[in-house]
Amino acid sequence: MVRIKHLREALRSFSGERSGNVIILFAFAILPMVGFAGALIDYSRAANVRLQLNAAADAAALAAVSQNAMLKSLADAKTDAEKIFDADASEYKSTVQNRTVTLENIGLGRSVKVTYTATVPVNVMNLVGIQTVAVTGNASASGARAPFIDFYLMLDNSPSMGVAATTAEITRMEEATKSVRQCAFACHDLSNPNNFYKKAKEIGVQMRIDVVRKATQELTDTAKTTATLPQQYRMATYTLGASCKGKKLTEIQSLTTSMETAKASASAIDLMTIPYDGYNSDQCTDFDKAMTDINGIIPNPGDGSSKTSPQKVIFFVSDGVADFANSGGCSKKLSGTRCQEPIDTQFCNSIKSRGVKIAVLYTTYLPLPSDSWYNTWIKPFQAQIPKNMEACASPGLFFEVGINQGISEAMTALFQRVVTKAYLSN
Structure with a gap:
């Protein structure tokens, strides 16, 4: 009877202890919070890469219809625009999977569209099996060529x-x-x-x-x-x-x-x-x-x-x-x-x-x-x-x-x- 009494008292004492419950609940809660914060960091980095690549695309598009570029052939203007994009995006060269510069002359008008796709490596999101974040963007511009x-x-x-x-x-x-x-x-x-x-x-x-x-x-x-x-x-x-x-x-x-x-x-x-x-x-x-x-x-x-x-x-x-x-x-x-x-x-x-x-x-x-x-x-x-x-x-x-x-x-x-x-x- 004494042993049974002691066991009951021990169980009663454990069930009345609150601090252990808080620790367990906090452990369960912090895991998604840490994951969410990590995802924000990864996505913020991807957004910054996209911002820089968009700026590179804008610069390339505007260069393709600049006054000097309008004096060049489509092929030469395209090559110059590609070089400008690559130079401005050099810091993120490893992330760029593809970039395309498309130019067209219609009458005296010239239009250009620059598109790109990139994949940005992640850190924290690796824990849930996500290796990269996809980033895409484009820029367009138009201009008029000097008439004869x-x-x-x-x-x-x-x-x-x-x-x-x-x-x-x-x-x-x-x-x-x-x-x-x-x-x-x-x-x-x-x-x-x-x-x-x-x-x-x-x-x-x-x-x-x-x-x-x-x-x-x-x-x-x-x-x-x-x-x-x-x-x-x-x-x-x-x-x-x-x-x-x-x-x-x-x-x-x-x-x-x-x-x-x-x-x-x-x-x-x-x-x-x-x-x-x-x-x-x-x-x-x-x-x-x-x-x-x-x-x-x-x-x-x-x-x-x-x-x-x-x-x-x-x-x-x-x-x-x-x-x-x-x-x-x-x-x-x-x-x-x-x-x-x-x-x-x-x-x-x-x-x-x-x-x-x-x-x-x-x-x-x-x-x-x-x-x-x-x-x-x-x-x-x-x-x-x-x-x-x-x-x-x-x-x-x-x-x-x-x-x-x-x-x-x-x-x-x-x-x-x-x-x-x-x-x-x-």
């Missing part, structure tokens, strides 16, 4: 472009001609050896055509410095004709990649001559025919992605007033068969419908309020002249330059606008 463009300069050299270039020059010209006929225009009348064109040259008055000539030469310099590819731009130059007699679109320079050649030939740009004062009732500005003729000269445009597929742009500089025989389709009142009107935009539309762009530099038509001819025939539609010139231009490629503003600066600004639009629209 053929520029066709169509320069209005009709008698109205013989006006003095600034208000100060107009005053000088009027003062120099007041003994004969006070005039702001330097008409190139071949029948008169003392014509106003000669007078302007003698006294050093700059005419608009002089400024256009100089601006054209400076434009070739701009094209040369803007180009990022060999033979990226070609340029041809035309005027409305050397003479009002038998006037026709006249080639000053055929299409050339040499901006030096284009600059030198531009020295031949000059005011249209007239056989004598009042020849052909001064009908010397036929935009309809000029637009039709240049449309026939320009081949179908390409997308600008190569030398053999250049975009086509007409660079049209004019004061915007037609003056020609057109008894059947003039939009304004006639003087006999003489039609004086703003440019007819349907001829511009025929060109643009082929994908040829038209950049228009409108040299503001000079109002002459003291001139009865101007007041009768031009003033009624003066406000419509710039509207039609803008409608002739392709969207965003219109620029107006006033009587005292710089034509050269305007031509340069319009050229840059053409090039920028070529990038953005492709």
Whole structure:
């Protein structure tokens, strides 16, 4: 009985002891807590690796569409992008299982996608049979390549472009001609050896055509410095004709990649001559025919992605007033068969419908309020002249330059606008 009593007391004493139960319960609880903390450490390391590899992928993608890369072939750009990824991911080279750089050119656009897969070794998670954590990522980017463009300069050299270039020059010209006929225009009348064109040259008055000539030469310099590819731009130059007699679109320079050649030939740009004062009732500005003729000269445009597929742009500089025989389709009142009107935009539309762009530099038509001819025939539609010139231009490629503003600066600004639009629209 004594032994049984002692056994009962021992059991009662053990069952009443609480500290052993706590230790056992804590032992069971801490195992998953330690495992969870270890997993967090392993996953945090994997997340850091993914962050670094994502940065490497971003750098590779952006490099593939950088300005320098866009000048390279797809194969070379791909190789460079792979090298950049590998260099930036060198610390984690052993974890990267695969990386792929995919590039594609569509027209002037280039897209790139960089993808990778990696496996990051773990430590604590080994205890539950997990050896690695998989990490994947990708990066994409796109850019535009520099376009190849053929520029066709169509320069209005009709008698109205013989006006003095600034208000100060107009005053000088009027003062120099007041003994004969006070005039702001330097008409190139071949029948008169003392014509106003000669007078302007003698006294050093700059005419608009002089400024256009100089601006054209400076434009070739701009094209040369803007180009990022060999033979990226070609340029041809035309005027409305050397003479009002038998006037026709006249080639000053055929299409050339040499901006030096284009600059030198531009020295031949000059005011249209007239056989004598009042020849052909001064009908010397036929935009309809000029637009039709240049449309026939320009081949179908390409997308600008190569030398053999250049975009086509007409660079049209004019004061915007037609003056020609057109008894059947003039939009304004006639003087006999003489039609004086703003440019007819349907001829511009025929060109643009082929994908040829038209950049228009409108040299503001000079109002002459003291001139009865101007007041009768031009003033009624003066406000419509710039509207039609803008409608002739392709969207965003219109620029107006006033009587005292710089034509050269305007031509340069319009050229840059053409090039920028070529990038953005492709």
